[in-house]
Amino acid sequence: MNDDSLMYTENFTESGFVFTPFNVDEKAILFPSEKATFLEEVLLLNDFNFDKNESLVDEDSKENHIKIVEKAIDEINKSDLQKVVISRKESVQLSDFELLLVYQKLLKKYQNAFVYVWFHPNVGLWLGATPETLLQISDANFKTMSLAGTQVANKDSESTFTEQINVVWKSKELEEQQLVTDFIEKQLATISSNLKIDKTETIRAGNLLHLRTKVEGKLLEKADLKSLIRALHPTPAVCGLPRNMARDFIIKNENYNRSFYTGFLGELNLKKSNGAIQSSQLYVNLRCMEINHNKASIYVGGGITKDSIPKNEWKETVSKSETMKKVL
Template sequence: MATPLIWIDEEVQAEPALARPIPFVFKTAGQTMLALGQLATLGDGALANLAELTSDFFEKQTEGPDVLVGALPFDPTQPSHLVQPERVLRVQGKHDIGAIPGLGGGASSHAAAPRILSVDPDPAAAEFANAVAVALDQLNAPGATMRKVVLSRSLKVMANRDFSAADLMRKLSVDESVTVFATPLPARLHRLRCLIGATPELLLEKRGGHIVSHPLAGSARRHRDTAEDRQAGNRLLASDKDRREHAMVVESILDILAPYCVDLSTPEGTCLRATASMWHLGTRIVGQLKDASLSSVHFVGLLHPTPAVCGLPRNLANDQIMKLEPYDREFYAGAVGWCDSAGDGRWHVSIRCAELDGNHARLYAGAGIVPGSTPEGEVIETSAKFRAMLDAFGIDGGRFDE
């Protein structure tokens, strides 16, 4: 059973909740990283110059932890939100991350969950299916150069009182196959916002001269019945459409990283990757750098957004996203993570997530569209991808594929 985070000192726990910025929480397998407070904000740098900005920041840094934490938006031309925390704590093993100060909960809290007042699809499932059909027309047109595009839809949720990031993180943490995170976002109308999620996808980790990426593309819903569940995984592994979609992502990442590596490989090849609610095709990519001084942010700038969340070629896919999606993705399908002054860092793709803004939340799910996709199939896939977050919010997701 998870134990409370007793390693947070009494001074921090005693601060009024409204006096504290929302903390950054990053829970990977076996370790929880907590960044408390904000000493500085990096500024409004776009991804193209983020490596230079972070390097300049660390050169001028005179106090506080030598780490920046936060989120990068889907659109690499938009400002990132990275902050230098006052304190950073890393703890091994299982802990009750819901007890973290500033997340709107506590280890002994037994308050009832907020009552859901409304759940509004944006776009509706039928409208999303129409957008997929338009994208397929573009992909299948004679002479088409676009090979893949990723389209998303969202659910706008309103409750009778503010959502508790702490309670949501407790529920999401039950699935130990994902990285659970909460990260502050720029305030809107003087209200604190955060992005919370349970992502299965590693964009990039760098430690010294070693890098790892673990892209996912190609998905199928899991089932309660063991035999049916295994069949779903095997069908995904044998699917020509899904393997083609996955190969596009892996080849793109390999092509980008290869010039920087003395060795680059996919040791296990393409394998099934399971979360509590989804099967994915995944390929772990490992590399040894020629120049270990290059930072994790440098490589994130090269990779993001990958074909797993945007498409291929990137510019054509992004044009279609801008035309076919009725909202700005903001930090959905961006990246969340940390980097330090040595250039090390870990960044995950911000999927299976929700933006929290008081008693409002916006949940997101996306699907990769390639020749062979169907509008109905992509509606089913996005409905399945909503499931992890809907379960955390206590919402029955069955009606959102209609």
């Protein structure tokens, strides 16, 4: 950007880079392509020592998170709520923070993820390495995915999308994944054609394993990019089902503002090299952190269903925060 003014998009018809909050009622920030400078660089990544994190557990945060999860399970058992994603924010004090070094570590740790640094003087500094694609679209052809279910990998790895063998998934994770896939299929039914849903696979993201199901199709002429985005965001993988009920529960009970965590970001309506095809590549803002002065706020969460065990859900958020702590 050539100035520090804030610009927004509502219809997603512009070209540039978009950074969107979780709450769809809040505005999506746009860096317009006509006001941006594009640079390309090849980085040679060093071998980094990712030390084991020895940070202390915040007992108050643990107790609060477990209570909210218990409340979510109770709500699921007595209402139409099927799933809700409960998240929290964890603070880490920083010393000698080097932005480029942290970014290089993220690139090394998540070699196939969408790794980013985003900054605006009127908003702040965000970093992330997300394994989840919200949407890739070129002309009318699009690809998306459902990504849910989490378990800790047996061995640490620097790769992101590495298929695992002999992985056993419990019914809770399998059900959670199916809920997300069914939602996406239903949402896309009236605005797309030639919908193809691949077989569910196991992928690796840092020290975690996830279930992923790829989905692709073609947007109907009566639909547009905005309708496609609104159909998908927020997905049950970051919100829940039914979507409005889960969103209301999150806003009422999480006791903090997610801001851009579980929103989406990426390239919007950029023309390919031949100049004839417009494409957008948008990613769900997971595995992310906000840097403010000498503090990093790390955002983590997990899907809650009727089969969830509160203490295990807490442990999952701890596992999800480990990689970000290591790169710091």
